[in-house]
Structures are given as C-alpha cells and as structure tokens.
Amino acid sequence: SQQGEEDPQALSIQEGENATMNCSYKTSINNLQWYRQNSGRGLVHLILIRSNEREKHSGRLRVTLDTSKKSSSLLITASRAADTASYFCATGDGATNKLIFGTGTLLAVQP
C-alpha cells in the first residue's frame, strides 16, 4: 500500500514559472525523499530531507518538511521544458532501505 498522496495529480505550467507539489504521508518517518521519473523509465533521486530538518535546497529545488502535519512540499523554480516528468515523494524508516512511495504528480512544462 502507498504511504500517502501527492497533490496535485497533474500540473501544467509555462517555462519560467515555479511548480509546487505537495506530499502527505501517514506514519512516522526517518527521512523523506523526492524522485523524478521520465516517461516510465527509472527514477532519479532529487533530494533527501531528514525528519529533523525543516527545509533543504538543491539548485532550483526547495523541499520543506512538516512532521507535525505529516507533509512535504517540493518547489521547482524557473521551470524548464526538461523538467517535464512525474515526481514522487517516498518515505524511509531509516532502519532499512524500504521506501514507501506516494501517488506522484505529473508535471508538464510548456515551452
């Protein structure tokens, strides 16, 4: 079963705009990770945030984590057509490498 849901399910924006995706989860976590998947291919790791962190940046990516609300958000700034992909959040328990994935957000960036 999946840990939680992502919102929105699909998002269409213009190049240069910012994209925000939200993820909710159900249980206690050790870490939360975001992955990108292009057209049914393998997933690419984007960023990992630990449960004791509130915000993390990596290039054009900004991730926030609110453990009291069991939610996280991924912000992609100045989006590009190449950012078109599905984005998944995944939670880890820290004891093993098992990840529980969310339902994903399909992002389309129009040139």
Add this chain to the structure above:
Amino acid sequence: KAGVTQTPRYLIKTRGQQVTLSCSPISGHRSVSWYQQTPGQGLQFLFEYFSETQRNKGNFPGRFSGRQFSNSRSEMNVSTLELGDSALYLCASSLGGTGGSYEQYFGPGTRLTVT
C-alpha cells in the same frame, strides 16, 4: 561509476510461466531493492536484500521471490505468472547499512507483459 543495470529490458511471457529478472547494482553498493510499478497500484515495494540476506519484504504473494549473490547482484523470480503481474519492475541500489538515510539509485526497469 556505471549505473544500475537491469536485464532484460522488455519481456513478454504467457500466463502460468515463470520469469527471472536480473539487477546489477552500482559497484560498492550492498543493498538492492525491488519495486513493482503499475498504473493502478503505483510503486510498490517488493523486497530488499542486503549482504545476501532479505532484510525486508512487501505485501506480495509467495510467487515473488528474490536472492542476492556475493557480488551484490540480485535476481527476482516470479512463478506462475498472472495477467496482473504485467508491470515495470524497478531495481534500486544503495550503500545500505542501518540506522541511516540513503538515497537510492534506480535502474531503467524491466517491462514485463503477461499475455
């Protein structure tokens, strides 16, 4: 370093047959996890192997099994295939360990179609 490789990339099987998928992790990675991705159920965890031992298992029937070799390469086997087993099977490798948080590196997947 070479990435995670999975073979074969595409596979078509008939109901009732069995199939073996292979995954070669990144050199030095000791943990290999397997996931099933379908449009209906999304990404579902199958199992994780660490140093040749199954460390965690998802909620899949016993028809799904796996193993890991001493060089960290892993195989998963599905016996008595059903139509619902049609999916993209993804392998991920990681440095592993315990009590930590590790990013995972995914292979391109094996697309299995059961007819």
